[in-house]
Structure formats: structure tokens, C-alpha cells
Amino acid sequence: MSAVQPGYAPPSRPDQQATGRHRQRWLVVVTVVWAVLLAGLTWWSVRHDPPTVKEQRSLDRAGPVVDRAIGELSAAIGAAGVPALLPDRLARDCRVTPLERGADLERGIEVAIAGDDARAVLRQVADRLPARWRAGVSTYDGEPLLRADAGDFVAVEGRPGGPGRVLLTAATGCRPLGAGYRPPAADAAAESAALARVLDRWGGATGAVQVLTAPCPGGGTARTARGEAAAPADERLGPAFGAGAAPVVDSVDRYAREGDPAVLAERAGERVRVAVTTGCRS
Structure with a gap:
């Protein structure tokens, strides 16, 4: 060895x-x-x-869920108030991850109500939403808050939006942009014509008219035409809308009444903002 x-x-x-x-x-x-x-x-x-977290579902996939949620909310409002679709808000400065930028889409409906009992209105809306949304009304910072889940990580909320007003929203949260958000096709000829007749009483529209739509759960679409005009500060708004249903709100600075279509007007400085809406039927 x-x-x-x-x-x-x-x-x-x-x-x-x-x-x-x-x-x-x-x-x-x-x-x-x-x-x-x-x-x-x-x-x-x-x-x-299928994607299992919000960060995997791009905005082009989540956008239609938001649109359908707005339609469901429109149908759930019923006779609780006078609704008007709001312009969508698309924020592109959020971050999905520390290295990836994304976008956050929010759509909403403003609802003019008689009185200030926003909690009762929110409860009516929550009770009429789909059961799978698990909608409920709680209290947050001393005010009523409606929360629901429209699916695909789309959050639905409702809260007071000021005296005699409720604000309902559906939002995606921060998502990858993907192919981006494409609003539903806007066709509101009847609402646009009714809006034009009202604005002509004050000299016509002072800017572009916005047309907003959302698909209704039972078919058809919710439609809003929005515009503004100059109006004397001491002139009541109601006479410009002629005869119709009894108004829900009728003051120097605000006017709202149900109908087909419904109308909502509010003074903002030297101008009046008007929304003419046909909502979804439940």
C-alpha cells in the first residue's frame, strides 16, 4: 500500500x-x-x-365589467332618485408593481334625491343589486357607505355626494393597460335632442356635448347627454324644462325630475350644467 x-x-x-x-x-x-x-x-x-389576481387582468378585460356594473346600478336605482351617468375617469399614473405602470378606470352615476336620507337610498340600491355582488351598507367616517363586488376584482361603492345627492361608482383599481379601455358605443339621439332644446333656452351649448352609455342587464342601454350653457344667476332653472313630472328637486340652483328621459340641472358659477338621461329599467 x-x-x-x-x-x-x-x-x-x-x-x-x-x-x-x-x-x-x-x-x-x-x-x-x-x-x-x-x-x-x-x-x-x-x-x-384564467387570471387569479387583479394585477393579471388588463384594463381591456376589466373595462366591460365596469360598463356592465354601471348598467346594473342604473337598473337598481329605480325610482329612488334622478340618475345621470358621469364621464369616466381614467388615471394612467398608477403602478401595478414597482416596475410596471398601469391605469385605473372609474365610472359613476350621480343621483339627485329628495331630502338628505342618503342611507335609505343606498339601502334600496343595495337590495336591488344581484345577490352574487354581496352588496351591503355600512358606516364609514360617520357616513353611509355601500360596498359590493361586481366580479373580476371590480369594486362598487356608493356614498353621499353632497346635499340631496348620492354618488355610485364602479372601479377597476390599478391594472396593466393592455389594449386600453374602449367606452361603449354612444348613441343617444333622443337625449341629445332634448338637451339641445333646453340649452337653446339659454343661448345654446357653450361647449361640446358629452354622450355616455352603459349596457343594461335586461338589454338596451342607459344613455346620458351632458352639456352646459350660460344662464342668468337670478333665474330659476325649472321653467326651462317645461311641463312634466313633479320635480324631485326644484330650487334656484338645482332642478331634477324623473321621466323618460329624466333631467338634472345644476348651476355652476355663471353656467348651468344639464344632464338628460334614459336609465335602465329593472
């Missing part, structure tokens, strides 16, 4: 070297197979598994 000199590893026998190379080859093969399998599973998941 030969002595092993201190500080040196004993030489490997030829059979040991072959075994080591064989093990390394198998490790390489196993690693390659695992990488291919992982890539295949990732490809399958991306194409077949």
Missing part, C-alpha cells in the same frame, strides 16, 4: 472518474427536461388558466 502524502487528495481511479462523468450527464439531462417541462406548463397556463 502506497502512502498518501499529506496535503494532497488521493488520485481517482478510472472507474470513479467514469462514474462522476455519468452523474454529471444525468444532471444536465434532468435540468434540461425540467426547464422544458416548466416552459410548457407556463405556456399552457398563460393560454388556458
Whole structure:
């Protein structure tokens, strides 16, 4: 037996070297197979598994959910007040992750109500929303707050929006932009014509008219035409709308009445903002 000199590893026998190379080859093969399998599973998941978190559902997928939620809210309002669709708000400065920017879409409905009992109106709306939304009204900072889940991580809220007003919203939260948000096709010829007749009483529209729509749960669409005109500060708003249903609100600065279409007007400085709306029927 030969002595092993201190500080040196004993030489490997030829059979040991072959075994080591064989093990390394198998490790390489196993690693390659695992990488291919992982890539295949990732490809399958991306194409077949539904997204499981909000950050995976881009705005082009979440936008239609918001539109349908606004339609559901329109139908749920019923006779609780006079509704008008609000322009959508699209914020592009949010971050999905620290490295990825996204966008946040919010759509809403303002509702003029008789009196100031916003909690009762919110409860009526919550009771008429789909059961799967799990809608409820609680108290937050001393005020009533409606919360519901429209699905696909779209949050629905309702709260007082000032005296005699309730604000209902549906929002995506921050999402990857994807192909972006495309509002529903806007066709509100009757509402636009009624708006024009009112604004002509004050010299016509002073800016562009906005047309907003949302799909109704039972078919059809909710439609709002919005515009503004100059009006004398001491002139009541009601006479400009002629005869019709009894107004829900009738003051120097605000006017709202139900109908087909419904009308909502509010003074803002030297101008009057008017919304003419046909809502969804429950």
C-alpha cells in the first residue's frame, strides 16, 4: 500500500472518474427536461388558466365589467332618485408593481334625491343589486357607505355626494393597460335632442356635448347627454324644462325630475350644467 502524502487528495481511479462523468450527464439531462417541462406548463397556463389576481387582468378585460356594473346600478336605482351617468375617469399614473405602470378606470352615476336620507337610498340600491355582488351598507367616517363586488376584482361603492345627492361608482383599481379601455358605443339621439332644446333656452351649448352609455342587464342601454350653457344667476332653472313630472328637486340652483328621459340641472358659477338621461329599467 502506497502512502498518501499529506496535503494532497488521493488520485481517482478510472472507474470513479467514469462514474462522476455519468452523474454529471444525468444532471444536465434532468435540468434540461425540467426547464422544458416548466416552459410548457407556463405556456399552457398563460393560454388556458384564467387570471387569479387583479394585477393579471388588463384594463381591456376589466373595462366591460365596469360598463356592465354601471348598467346594473342604473337598473337598481329605480325610482329612488334622478340618475345621470358621469364621464369616466381614467388615471394612467398608477403602478401595478414597482416596475410596471398601469391605469385605473372609474365610472359613476350621480343621483339627485329628495331630502338628505342618503342611507335609505343606498339601502334600496343595495337590495336591488344581484345577490352574487354581496352588496351591503355600512358606516364609514360617520357616513353611509355601500360596498359590493361586481366580479373580476371590480369594486362598487356608493356614498353621499353632497346635499340631496348620492354618488355610485364602479372601479377597476390599478391594472396593466393592455389594449386600453374602449367606452361603449354612444348613441343617444333622443337625449341629445332634448338637451339641445333646453340649452337653446339659454343661448345654446357653450361647449361640446358629452354622450355616455352603459349596457343594461335586461338589454338596451342607459344613455346620458351632458352639456352646459350660460344662464342668468337670478333665474330659476325649472321653467326651462317645461311641463312634466313633479320635480324631485326644484330650487334656484338645482332642478331634477324623473321621466323618460329624466333631467338634472345644476348651476355652476355663471353656467348651468344639464344632464338628460334614459336609465335602465329593472
